[in-house]
Amino acid sequence: MKKKSLAAVTAILALSLLLSACNLIAPQTVNTPDPASAQATINAAVTQAMEAIAAQMTSTAMAQPQATATSEPTLAPTATATKVVLPTAIPPTATLVPKPTAKPKPTATATPSDYACQLVAASPAAGTKVTVNTDFDTTWQWKNIGTRSWEVGYVDLRYDSGQKMQTVADVFDISTAVAPGAETSKVVDMRAPATAGKYTATWKLAMEGITLCTMTVSIEAVNP
Helix, strand or coil, X not given: CHHHHHHHHHHHHHHHHHHHHHHHHCCCCCCCCCHHHHHHHHHHHHHHHHHHHHHHHHHHHHHCCCCCCCCCCCCCCCCCCCCCCCCCCCCCCCXXXXXXXXXXXXXXXXXXXXXXXEEEEEECCCCEEEECCCEEEEEEXXXXXXXXXXXXXXXXXXXXXXXXXXXCCCEEECCCCECCCCEEEEEEEEECCCCCEEEEEEEEEEECCEEEEEEEEEEEEECC
16 A cells, blocks of 8 residues: 555656656747746646545545454463372271180090099008018909990099009000999009008099099008
């Protein structure tokens, strides 16, 4: 748009100069107008042309769309990263399973109604004199007064305490079954101590650790 306006002004100025030159070159006649009038006429023409150009420029500018002030875009707030705290994993609580208690091995219980015995006879009698360092036999006889039989291999005759005088072993099996009300006996080989004096030993008739009867052998060792 500015280039077109400058071209128009240039053309008008050129035209003015051309007219002025013509006036200078043309031969003078008697009816030549006053140079001042001619110059005024040219100036008026130039002014009119300038006003026309200005009016045209104004109308052209008004016809063009006006630039709308554009507000700067508002920046969206930057999202702030939020730290997400993950829940701490809680290990599962171990469940303690109680260890089953081992059941005790059932044992026979000596009761008057099940397992019981009665000492029927004992030999030698208490206080019997035996020559020192001499062999003698001790015999016990029992009666089963319980309601259950004494099975073979379950009932033992055992040395418990006191002076050891037995010569073979400390434990003897009852080798026969004994029914309720029946009797049995056992002979144990013994030897009197080598020193004179009174001696006592305790023995038991037992079944799997349960005492059925308690017996004693008591002698007096004497010199020959």
